[in-house]
Amino acid sequence: MMDADQNTLDVALRDAILERLGFSAAPLADLDGLRAVYRAWCERVPFENVGKVIALRSGADTPLPGRFARRFLQAWLAHGSGGTCWSTANALHELLVSLGFRSRRATAHMRDAGMTNHGTVIVTMDEREWLLDSSLLTHIPLPLTSETFLGKDPVFSAEIECVNGAHVLWTYSPPAASHFPCRIFPEEAVHEEYLQRYEVSRERSPFNGRLYAGTTRGREVLLLVGNVRWTRSDEGVTSRALTRNELLESLRREFRISGDFLDRWVAVGGLESAFEDASGPPPPLETRKPPSQR
Numbered sequence: 001m002m003d004a005d006q007n008t009l010d011v012a013l014r015d016a017i018l019e020r021l022g023f024s025a026a027p028l029a030d031l032d033g034l035r036a037v038y039r040a041w042c043e044r045v046p047f048e049n050v051g052k053v054i055a056l057r058s059g060a061d062t063p064l065p066g067r068f069a070r071r072f073l074q075a076w077l078a079h080g081s082g083g084t085c086w087s088t089a090n091a092l093h094e095l096l097v098s099l100g101f102r103s104r105r106a107t108a109h110m111r112d113a114g115m116t117n118h119g120t121v122i123v124t125m126d127e128r129e130w131l132l133d134s135s136l137l138t139h140i141p142l143p144l145t146s147e148t149f150l151g152k153d154p155v156f157s158a159e160i161e162c163v164n165g166a167h168v169l170w171t172y173s174p175p176a177a178s179h180f181p182c183r184i185f186p187e188e189a190v191h192e193e194y195l196q197r198y199e200v201s202r203e204r205s206p207f208n209g210r211l212y213a214g215t216t217r218g219r220e221v222l223l224l225v226g227n228v229r230w231t232r233s234d235e236g237v238t239s240r241a242l243t244r245n246e247l248l249e250s251l252r253r254e255f256r257i258s259g260d261f262l263d264r265w266v267a268v269g270g271l272e273s274a275f276e277d278a279s280g281p282p283p284p285l286e287t288r289k290p291p292s293q294r
Contacts, residue, residue, distance in 0.1 A: 006068035007090070007191055009098040017073055017095060020044065029100035034123060034130065034141055037099065041092060042137040046082035046255045048213035050265045051075070056208055057268035064198055069094035080256035084207050086198035088134035089119035090191060096123060096132075105189040107197070111283060112168060112181040117201075119194055120184065131160070131184065136171050137216050144184070148291050155219055155232055159290045170290035173214075174223060174230040174237050179290040180283075211247075211274035213255055222254060227274045244271060 009017070018026060021040040027033030051065035066072035066087030073091055075081050082088060089105060096103035101123050108118040121132045122144065130141035139156035143149055144167050151158040157179070159170040167184045206212070213224040223230040227247055230239045242250065248271065251257045265271065 006070040007094060009070060009073070009094055013070065013073065014095070014098045016077060020077060026099060031125060031141075033099070034096075034101060034125065034132075037096065038132045038141055039139060041095075041132075041134065042139055042216045043218075044215075044256070045076060045088065045092075045134070046080075046213055046215045046257070047084065047088060047135050047137060048082045048251075048255065048257070049084055049207035049211065050213070050251070050257060050261065050270065051081050052084055052207060053209065053211075053270045053273070054264050054268055056202065057270070064202070066091065067195055067198060079258040079261040081258075081261055082213075082255075084201070084205070085119040085135045086194045086201070089121050090194050092132065092134045093121050096121070101125070105191070105194060106187070107185045107189045107193070108169075109183045109185075110180075111286070112183040113284075116185065116197065118182060119189070119197070122184075122186065129186075131167070131169065133169070133182075135214075136169070136173070136182070137214060137221070138171065139216060142169065144186075150292050155221060155234060156216075159292055161291050173221070174232060174239065175225055175228070178286060179293075180286050181288065181290075206280075209273050210276060210278055211270065213251065215255055217254070224250060224255075224274075226276075226278065244275070247271070247274060 021044055027036050055062045055064050066083040069091040072087050093103045093105050103121055103123045106120050106122045107116045108120050109115055110118045123130045129144040131144055132141050138158045142158055142160055146162050149160040157172045161168050169182045169184060170179045172179045210226050211224055215222050219234055221232040227242050228239055229242050229250060248262060251262055252259060
């Protein structure tokens with residue numbers, strides 16, 4: 001099968017994905033269906049760099065994982081593995097297209113400093129647009145309009161403002177001290193651009209070594225950053241350093257990643273790197289405030 005064919009889903013694969021996501025039948029391509037698919041994705045398909053670390057440490061010629069939607073989702077079915085923004089956004093987009101939604105790939109800049117370093121998904125429905133981010137896992141699709149959106153949910157905190165015709169998403173995710181911005185570029189991005197930007201991330205990315213994994217579970221956001229387990233729920237934010245065995249158990253049980261997949265990660269030194277100090281300079285201090293705090 002040609003690589004181009006690896007980026008589309010046939011009915012059998014789509015239905016297997018839906019079953020794993022908890023659907024007994026394909027949802028309708030309406031707003032309720034969109035909400036249901038995205039919530040299931042947030043709870044079942046982790047944002048994680050385990051597979052990327054395996055690839056990077058397996059040799060310079062090793063392809064990055066999940067470059068094509070079919071391969072990404074087949075690996076998820078087999079191992080419970082997810083990916084980072086370029087692979088997860090592309091796979092979510094192709095799943096939505098297979099279900100009849102008007103979805104497009106988009107790009108963004110995390111921290112809003114001018115460059116493109118993030119992939120995301122926008123769905124158009126009834127002349128309205130909705131943002132579904134496969135990395136920030138906001139629990140619900142977020143409206144992209146000319147009006148400011150102030151999310152009221154303390155667990156899935158998100159705000160969006162329209163600035164000079166573009167949208168800036170503000171989210172809070174521990175261990176960050178406060179909300180940080182992500183500027184959404186509305187133009188459609190083709191798959192080839194995603195492939196190119198994913199490949200460039202080999203050289204520079206916060207997800208090339210130390211463990212990072214995120215998922216949601218009902219009213220809880222769960223993150224692993226290095227060897228620290230963070231949660232955000234209605235009771236607030238908690239954190240706890242994990243032992244090596246506890247970290248592996250969390251990835252198996254809470255993130256549903258298979259033991260075989262994790263064995264490969266351990267073999268290339270991924271587990272040990274989770275206990276190393278963060279490399280590189282910290283992100284710049286954000287002095288701007290989200291709309292609700294101005």
